[in-house]
Amino acid sequence: DTGVSQDPRHKITKRGQNVTFRCDPISEHNRLYWYRQTLGQGPEFLTYFQNEAQLEKSRLLSDRFSAERPKGSFSTLEIQRTEQGDSAMYLCASSWLGQLVYGYTFGSGTRLTVV
Amino acid sequence: QKEVEQNSGPLSVPEGAIASLNCTYSDRGSQSFFWYRQYSGKSPELIMFIYSNGDKEDGRFTAQLNKASQYVSLLIRDSQPSDSATYLCAVAWDFSGGYNKLIFGAGTRLAVHP
Numbered sequence: 001d002t003g004v005s006q007d008p009r010h011k012i013t014k015r016g017q018n019v020t021f022r023c024d025p026i027s028e029h030n031r032l033y034w035y036r037q038t039l040g041q042g043p044e045f046l047t048y049f050q051n052e053a054q055l056e057k058s059r060l061l062s063d064r065f066s067a068e069r070p071k072g073s074f075s076t077l078e079i080q081r082t083e084q085g086d087s088a089m090y091l092c093a094s095s096w097l098g099q100l101v102y103g104y105t106f107g108s109g110t111r112l113t114v115v
Numbered sequence: 116q117k118e119v120e121q122n123s124g125p126l127s128v129p130e131g132a133i134a135s136l137n138c139t140y141s142d143r144g145s146q147s148f149f150w151y152r153q154y155s156g157k158s159p160e161l162i163m164f165i166y167s168n169g170d171k172e173d174g175r176f177t178a179q180l181n182k183a184s185q186y187v188s189l190l191i192r193d194s195q196p197s198d199s200a201t202y203l204c205a206v207a208w209d210f211s212g213g214y215n216k217l218i219f220g221a222g223t224r225l226a227v228h229p
Contacts (some may be wrong), residue, residue, distance in 0.1 A: 041221050042203050044222060091159075102164055103217070104157040106160075
């Protein structure tokens with residue numbers, strides 16, 4: 001499989017619960033991005049990694065959100081104490097450094113519903 | 116605050132017509148420009164990128180860039196009902212000698228009717 005893989009595809013959780021999403025980038029891509037998209041909006045940048053280093057975090061990423069990429073391969077995004085406003089599609093993308101000029105490829109996304 | 120603006124639509128065109136989608140961006144430092152297509156419930160799919168002023172054609176799609184006016188557009192010729200989707204404009208900036216991330220507009224919804 002040469003695409004970006006995200007798991008799970010859908011997640012329904014009760015308010016206050018913690019959730020964790022996983023992203024497996026395209027093999028050998030050293031840049032990995034997380035975005036959040038709500039209905040009627042474009043993807044909003046959350047954070048990105050170059051290898052295992054988290055180089056930028058958006059102000060949208062409150063202290064309830066944490067992302068890791070421990071070995072520079074897959075990444076996880078955890079949301080603690082979920083709120084209804086966290087309901088969104090969470091998108092992961094990857095690229096090779098120096099090739100961002102060509103854009104990047106998104107995974108299928110994880111749709112989170114907080115009830 | 117770097118911004119990317121798009122008309123939300125819907126833009127309704129008859130089958131076979133040319134659909135014209137527009138996007139403006141706020142920062143003259145912008146380097147590369149992208150058009151993504153997103154079907155309802157699916158993730159965005161890259162269809163075009165452009166970084167030089169002028170036109171770039173790929174099949175039925177033409178991207179147009181005017182950096183002086185901070186304007187980028189996408190033309191879809193011979194529109195088909197299967198082109199009905201939301202089209203996202205995205206812009207990359209060059210920070211510290213390297214492109215860091217894409218900033219997206221809210222998207223324009225295109226509806227092609229038979």
